[in-house]
Amino acid sequence: MEPRVLIIIPAYNEEDSIGNVLQSIRDHCPEYDVVVIDDGSADATAQIVGRFENVALVRLPYNLGIGASVQTGYKYAMQEGYDIAVQCDADGQHPVDRIPSLVARVTAGDADLIIGSRYVAESAYKPSLGRRVGKSILSRLVDAVVGGGITDTTSGFRAANRKVIATFAKYYPDDYPEAEALVIVHKSGLKAAETAVEMNPRQGGRTSIRLLHAVYYMIKVALAIFIDVFRKFTKHVETR
Template sequence: MKKLIIIPAYNESENIKDTVENIKANAPDFDYVVINDCSTDNTLDILKDNNYNYVSLPINLGIGGAVQTGYKYAMEHDYDVAVQVDGDGQHDPVFLNYMAEYLKEHELDMVIGSRFIDKEGFQSSFTRRMGIVYFTVLIRILTGKKITDPTSGLRMAGKKVIALFADSYPVDYPEPETAVTAINNGMKIEEIPVIMKERQGGVSSITLKKSVYYMVKVTLAIVIERLRGRR
């Protein structure tokens, strides 16, 4: 399989070099592309200085636009699978080959790496875990599908999901909504246990104030997406 790692990065100068080098060491069968989301720090300088493969966006599109750019890149270059690995060092590339094998062997369209199946590694803060449980319950009520880690960014997509997400992707806080989108469109999704780390540096973009907006916005988006049905 042709396999691509999509690395969205906004102001990840503290983490991006370690993230890419870790990928090169532990997932050498994968190509990668860093999507520099118009960073205002020296992320772009690091990418240039180290001759990394990257696309640099002229304006800040947010996490959704950056990831969708990666899916468009994957589609245009005819990749069989594409997996999102965040630029903050939380996602461990040692799991990527297993995810690819699992997707192929079980004839799936998407595999999500969940930190809550075996409950190993960093489990996030209590407040965020409560939010994750809320979205797990909401998605199960609306779709009948249980996803234990609906906010996980570590997700691997096959060609059908690549095409779906390249065409349309939420602007911000996309993970729970896109899981419902995939389910709505008849995609076969499963989770596998992974171990995640704490952010290796920098600051998360989700503040307490944004968390309230996040819960309301994503709830409405999930409900609307479910009502919309297949695209």
């Protein structure tokens, strides 16, 4: 039986790009269901999503932040009984045509979570120096804890199986969640792996990581990961 796949798109004021992203999902993988989590957008994001038939829209009444809106997507996937959930940004950076290859690796059982990574050899993505340094320190930290050779710990382009969906529905960090989520996956006894993808430049909106926040970002995530090492995560038991 084919697995039921849900694409989770968290969106906060993404009216410039969300339409294109949804359209290219329709073009490249029409067989997958889509849910957009509108994180209290003040612009036309929700109206644009409403134009697409069969795209579910969950509107948070006010802005909760990226972590909470992604988690809302995983809770939705959990409640609706999806086998695989794919996380994809609304700004058009993630190559939606690669979603089927992420899903295929999850289906094949390569790992519980497959990350579409920017840093593996074949990609031409060139981030700024500050961001590279920050992300490389974080990657090393995650690597020290998880020890799985994951190069792009901050990529939000991921496909998760049922066990990871259940874990994330229960535990998911508030802000800058991607790197810490990997530690949670590891601590829950699950496995993550990555696959190289070519990232596109942003189509609209602004990146959620601004330079001023970089220091807060590093300290917060490092502290969270350090504490997670000593936390207990109850493992998910499939009851279906």
